[in-house]
Amino acid sequence: MKHxxxxxDGDIADSIARSIHESTTRSWSIMEVCGGQTHSIMRYGIDxxxxxxxxxxxxxxxxxxxxxxxxxDRAHAIxxxxxxxLCTYGDMLRVPGSRGSLSGLKTRGCDVRTIYSPLQxxxxxxxxxxxxxxxxxxxxxxxxxxxxMAIKIAKTEKLKNFxxxxxxxxxxxxxxxxxxxxxCRVDAFLAAGHVCAVTGYEAYHRLAExxxxxxxxxxxxxxxxxxxxxxAVLQLERGQAFVENAYQRTVAAEGNPTAQGVxxxxxxxxxxxxxxxxxxxxxxxxxxxxFRDFDAEVRFPLAxxxxxxxxxxxxDVLRGLLKPYQCAEFGKGCTPDSPLGAPMVSHExxxxxxxxxxxxxxxxxxxx
Amino acid sequence: MNENPETTSDPETTSDPETKSNPETKSTLxxxxxxxxxxxxxxxxxxxxxxxxxTHGGGGKLSQRLVDEIFFPAMENSILHRxxxxxxxDCPNGTIAMTTDxxxxxxxxxxxxxxxxxxxxxxxxxxxxxGATPVAISAAWILEEGLLLSELKQMxxxxxxxAREVGVPVxxxxxxxxxxxxxxxxxxxxxxxxxxPHGRNIxxxxxxxxxxxxxxxxxxxxxxxxxxxxxxxxISTEIFSDCAPLHELIALLVRAGIRIHAxxxxxxxGFSSALNELANAVRLGFEIExxxxxxxxxxxxxxxxxxxxxxxxxxxxxxxxxxxxxxxxHALKVLQNHxxxxxxxxxxxxxxxxxxxxxGKTPYGTQRVVVMPSGDSLPRIC
Numbered sequence: 001m002k003h004x005x006x007x008x009d010g011d012i013a014d015s016i017a018r019s020i021h022e023s024t025t026r027s028w029s030i031m032e033v034c035g036g037q038t039h040s041i042m043r044y045g046i047d048x049x050x051x052x053x054x055x056x057x058x059x060x061x062x063x064x065x066x067x068x069x070x071x072x073d074r075a076h077a078i079x080x081x082x083x084x085x086l087c088t089y090g091d092m093l094r095v096p097g098s099r100g101s102l103s104g105l106k107t108r109g110c111d112v113r114t115i116y117s118p119l120q121x122x123x124x125x126x127x128x129x130x131x132x133x134x135x136x137x138x139x140x141x142x143x144x145x146x147x148x149m150a151i152k153i154a155k156t157e158k159l160k161n162f163x164x165x166x167x168x169x170x171x172x173x174x175x176x177x178x179x180x181x182x183x184c185r186v187d188a189f190l191a192a193g194h195v196c197a198v199t200g201y202e203a204y205h206r207l208a209e210x211x212x213x214x215x216x217x218x219x220x221x222x223x224x225x226x227x228x229x230x231x232a233v234l235q236l237e238r239g240q241a242f243v244e245n246a247y248q249r250t251v252a253a254e255g256n257p258t259a260q261g262v263x264x265x266x267x268x269x270x271x272x273x274x275x276x277x278x279x280x281x282x283x284x285x286x287x288x289x290x291f292r293d294f295d296a297e298v299r300f301p302l303a304x305x306x307x308x309x310x311x312x313x314x315x316d317v318l319r320g321l322l323k324p325y326q327c328a329e330f331g332k333g334c335t336p337d338s339p340l341g342a343p344m345v346s347h348e349x350x351x352x353x354x355x356x357x358x359x360x361x362x363x364x365x366x367x368x
Numbered sequence: 369m370n371e372n373p374e375t376t377s378d379p380e381t382t383s384d385p386e387t388k389s390n391p392e393t394k395s396t397l398x399x400x401x402x403x404x405x406x407x408x409x410x411x412x413x414x415x416x417x418x419x420x421x422x423t424h425g426g427g428g429k430l431s432q433r434l435v436d437e438i439f440f441p442a443m444e445n446s447i448l449h450r451x452x453x454x455x456x457x458d459c460p461n462g463t464i465a466m467t468t469d470x471x472x473x474x475x476x477x478x479x480x481x482x483x484x485x486x487x488x489x490x491x492x493x494x495x496x497x498x499g500a501t502p503v504a505i506s507a508a509w510i511l512e513e514g515l516l517l518s519e520l521k522q523m524x525x526x527x528x529x530x531a532r533e534v535g536v537p538v539x540x541x542x543x544x545x546x547x548x549x550x551x552x553x554x555x556x557x558x559x560x561x562x563x564x565p566h567g568r569n570i571x572x573x574x575x576x577x578x579x580x581x582x583x584x585x586x587x588x589x590x591x592x593x594x595x596x597x598x599x600x601x602x603i604s605t606e607i608f609s610d611c612a613p614l615h616e617l618i619a620l621l622v623r624a625g626i627r628i629h630a631x632x633x634x635x636x637x638g639f640s641s642a643l644n645e646l647a648n649a650v651r652l653g654f655e656i657e658x659x660x661x662x663x664x665x666x667x668x669x670x671x672x673x674x675x676x677x678x679x680x681x682x683x684x685x686x687x688x689x690x691x692x693x694x695x696x697x698h699a700l701k702v703l704q705n706h707x708x709x710x711x712x713x714x715x716x717x718x719x720x721x722x723x724x725x726x727x728g729k730t731p732y733g734t735q736r737v738v739v740m741p742s743g744d745s746l747p748r749i750c
Contacts, residue, residue, distance in 0.1 A: 010731035017732075045734025107419035116674065222732060336742040337429055357736040 007221035016226040017049040020233055027053040028236050029185050030229060031178070031320055033171060034192030035062030035348025036220050042357040044222045050229060057185065057320035060174050061192050062348035063139040064091045065318060065341075066274040069306045071167040072097035075136050078165065078300045079110045085128060087121040088136040089143075090114045091346045096339060098307040118150035125154070125162040134296045135164045141198045144168045144285060145259035148266035151287070151294055163296040166287055169272050171195045172203045173283035178319065179211040186320060188232040190218040190225070193247040198263075200255025204243045212241045219247040266291050275342065276315025312341035317350050324351040331355060427637025427682070428741040432645075451649060452572070453632065454498035456564060463564040465500030467491060470557040476523065478597040480589075480609030483556060484523040486684060488530035488538075489613045490635065491560035496615040497631035497687050499570030500562030505531060507558050508542040512551035523554065534613045536560070568622070574629040575650045579718040580696035582689040584617065584703055585610065585711045586662045587639045591681035592670050607666050612685030617708050621689070624702045629690040633683070637741055640679040642688055643726045644740040651723045656716035656738065659731045680741040693717065 006012065032038055038058045041047055047056055060066055076097050079086040086102070093103040093114065106112045111131075115121055118135055125133035137147040147164065154162040175189055191204060196217045204215045214235035218228030228246045235241060245251055265288070272284025287295050311329050316322035324330050324343070334340040336352055343349035423430045440448065447455045454467035469490050476483040488505065495502045507527065511520065531538050564570075589610040596607050614633065621628055634642035639661070647654045663671075663678050671678040685708060691699045696714050703709030726738040 008731070010733075013732050043736065044730050044732060045736055046732075048734040049732060103421055103423070104419075107421045337423075356739055 004221060007219070007223040009223060013049070013222050013226055016223065016230050020054070020226065020230050021051050023230070023233050023237055024051045024053060025237060027055070028187045028233060029055045029057050029320075030188045030190060030232050031057040031059045031186040032190040032218070032225070032228075033059035033061045033175060034190075034195065034220075035059075035065065035346065035350065035353075036194070037061070037190060037192065037218065037225060038350050039348055039353050040220050040222065040225055042353040044225075045357075046222060046225050046229075049226065054229065054233065056229075058317070058324075058350040058353075059178070059189075059320060060274065060277060060318040061140065061171065061195075062318075062343060062346050062350070063143065063169070064089075064095050064346040065314060065343045065349050066169055066277065067092070067095070067138050067167050067342070068273040068275045069097055069308050070273070070302065071138075071165065072102075073099065073304065073306045074297065074300070074302045075102060075134075075165055076100070076105060077302050077304075078134050078296060079105050079112050081132070081300065083131045085111045085113060085124055085131050085133045086136060087113050087115045087118075087124060087133060089116075089138070091348070092136060092138065094336075094339065094345045095342045096309065096345075098304070118147045119153070122150050122153050122157075122159065122162065125159045126157075129161060131161060132299075133162050134300075135162070136167075137164045138167045140169060140171055140192070141195045141263075142192075144267065145198060145256075145262050148262045151266050151291055152262065154294060155291060163294050163299050164287070165296040166267075166285060167272070168267065168285035169274060170269070170283050170285070171199075172207065173280050174274065174277075175204075175215075176207055176211075177277070177280050177283075179207060179213055181319075183321070186213070187236055188214040188216065190228045190232065191215050191243075193217055193219040193224070193251055196245075196247070196251045196255065198256050198259045200253050201243055201245065201251065202253060208241050208243050214241050215243045217243070217245045217247050217251050219250065274318070276312075276318050278315075309340050314341035314343050314351070317343055324354040327351070423742065425636075426741070427635070427641050428680075430742070431637065432740070450572075451645075452498055453494040454500060454560070454562065456498065456500075456571075462566055463500075465495050465498050465562040465564055466559070467494040467498070468557065468559040469494060470555060472552065472555050473594060474552060475594075475597050476519075476554060478609055479593050479607065481611035481684070482523065482526050483554065484527035485530045486609075486611050487556040487558045488527055488534065488536075489611055490684060491558040492534050492536060492613045492615055493633045493685075493687070495560050495562035496613075496618045497633050498562070498564070499568050499628070499631075500564045501619075502534065502536040502560055502562040502615060504539040505536055505558050505560045506540045506542075507538050507556060509544070510551055510555040510557075511543065511545045512553050513545060513548040515553050520554070527556075530613075534615060570628050570630060572630050572646065572649050575646065575652065575690050575718060576629070577652060577718050577720045578693050579629055579690045580693045580699075580714055581643075581654060581656070581716040581718065582691070582696065582699060582703065583634075583639070583661065583713055583715050584614070584686050584689065584709045586664045586667065587634070587683055587686060588663055588667045588671060588678035588681035590635075590684040591638065592667045592676075592678075594682075595674075596670065607664075607670060610683055610685035612708055614685065614687055614708065617703065617706050618687070620706055621699060621702050624698065626691055626695055626699045626702065629692070631687050631689050633687045635684060636682050638678070638680040638682055639688075640677070640726070640738050641741055643738065646688070647726050648724045650718075653719040653722035653724070654716055654726045655719055656726060656728050658728050660713050660715045662711045662713050677741070679738065690718065 094101050102112050121135040201217050208215045214232050216228045216231045231244050231246050267285035268288040269282050270284055270286040271279055271281050273279045313327045317324055334344050339345045343351040424434050454465040457464040471483050471487045473483050492502050593607045593609040632642050643654055703712035728736045728738045
């Protein structure tokens with residue numbers, strides 16, 4: 001942890017914040033793409049350190065938030081089958097589908113297990129040869145390589161009782177969707193550092209150029225975030241728009257070729273629906289031909305039509321059109337205990353981040 | 369339901385989220401985005417077909433709702449209503465303190481302790497933080513068919529040894545066996561009684577503005593040790609539970625003449641949960657200096673890796689201490705002179721402002737609200 005200390009240093013953060021104040025002459029809207037960044041911003045109060053004229057808009061980078069309700073319902077239907085063990089990441093447990101959440105299923109006796117690594121799902125499959133083990137594989141380019149490894153291992157070991165429900169999504173197409181929207185309010189993007197650690201950032205040059213928008217690869221610690229904001233503001237103030245890397249200790253331009261190799265082998269690019277946003281072309285992964293036998297969607301059909309909660313405005317929040325607190329249900333009909341939408345559940349969800357870190361008595365400002 | 373500050377509406381607050389507050393938000397928090405949060409937080413009653421979920425046992429809001437909406441109304445009485453770690457029963461010659469707790473931990477043996485030891489220490493600690501001197505303990509064991517007798521013997525010995533160590537006898541007990549599959553090996557419930565000596569006045573009602581808040585040591589050790597011991601986690605098994613009896617350390621404070629206002633052991637739900645419960649109970653605000661909260665490096669990195677907030681992770685050998693500000697340094701010295709209090713720290717203070725709300729002050733001069741955790745910590749995806 002020692003290496004992180006300088007990225008949390010109060011003095012360094014303070015001097016970068018001061019430099020941002022000095023450079024800023026106009027109003028700018030900067031979108032941090034990743035939910036992990038949103039969480040850090042709220043956790044450390046980064047928004048309180050920068051000029052009021054800079055607005056941080058929270059992007060769609062929360063993996064459970066964008067997982068379509070149909071996929072959640074599919075996981076639900078799979079977990080209800082006898083002799084099935086559904087393995088999922090913890091965040092996914094409380095996300096509401098049209099028939100409740102996976103944690104609700106658990107209370108009714110279905111075997112839903114929280115895993116920390118997809119390799120655990122392989123082990124569960126080995127340990128339970130008479131049961132069907134399904135890995136709920138969601139997330140961005142960050143989680144995809146580990147899930148791909150689990151699928152490769154299952155194939156090598158011929159784990160016939162193992163399958164995956166794949167709902168992986170890719171960041172660059174989402175950035176392009178937002179940047180190309182005529183209603184786009186975003187002046188610059190902070191690209192998600194951990195995603196770039198896998199993919200590199202070559203794909204962003206075209207976007208920066210085409211949409212005349214600065215893209216800064218940014219990390220997750222307070223100093224990282226402030227530095228990303230500082231570089232974005234400098235580009236904006238100078239009228240520049242190019243790709244910059246503010247997270248060099250982790251991200252190389254070409255990314256991680258080994259991880260990319262595994263991804264290429266196991267997955268192929270497909271159109272994906274993003275919950276609340278809609279279908280984005282070529283924005284996700286599906287299993288490639290060679291691994292199609294492990295597709296849980298083929299093994300388990302979905303017998304009902306998914307129904308989305310109409311009061312939840314998660315889609316507008318994910319596109320940066322609405323701040324979580326501007327939603328009528330925020331903190332009322334929708335809380336982390338009884339969420340209407342996924343962004344109120346996940347650590348990376350913008351609604352949960354706001355609820356967690358900015359829930360304050362209105363009296364606070366009245367204090368002397 | 370309890371009185372909840374969030375249920376009262378405040379006409380002074382604007383509902384327009386675009387309204388900007390003054391620029392000095394470093395000292396006064398931006399409330400514009402919080403205006404929407406005045407509504408009741410527990411307004412949704414339990415529904416007909418709702419079932420017990422693991423979250424109800426996590427020590428967060430849902431655990432509190434079980435107590436407030438199911439148990440309290442059913443067993444309403446003035447002693448229960450005081451919501452103390454141990455009930456205080458006035459008797460002609462003093463006050464008797466009584467507490468009970470069940471232990472269902474898996475695995476039963478973990479680095480730094482085991483379920484039997486924990487069942488003694490946990491109950492001793494509930495008495496000790498209530499200002500009581502422990503007198504006797506009862507133990508009820510629920511055993512699952514198939515449990516190895518050798519393991520049961522080992523646990524019984526651990527319990528006996530822990531009781532002798534703290535000098536409090538296990539004076540009565542009970543054993544039940546349930547069918548295989550109807551229990552997780554072994555559950556233990558202990559009940560403790562203690563005596564609050566005449567003149568000792570420790571209680572939540574004594575917490576007042578400008579009290580210092582101390583924590584007796586690092587937080588999050590127990591919960592992370594259990595997570596690591598459960599296996600399958602990419603985190604170190606070198607994390608040890610802090611499971612320990614606190615009565616001696618607390619007795620040292622009393623002997624040193626510290627005017628203890630109140631104490632609480634932040635077990636399930638952790639530091640955040642305990643602070644929120646107390647702030648809400650006394651209707652005062654708490655301010656916590658985040659950089660002063662001690663967290664062991666291994667615990668911190670394990671939490672970071674899993675996306676778990678160490679402030680919400682269980683402790684079994686720590687307590688929060690409220691003393692007048694001018695006695696804080698003295699109390700700290702006393703704590704730090706004992707092995708169990710070596711990493712004790714003054715972490716914050718009690719304020720009149722923002723009643724019921726715990727505010728964390730970051731090293732960046734910013735502030736955040738420390739909320740009651742929702743329930744079980746769920747490791748995040750990436």
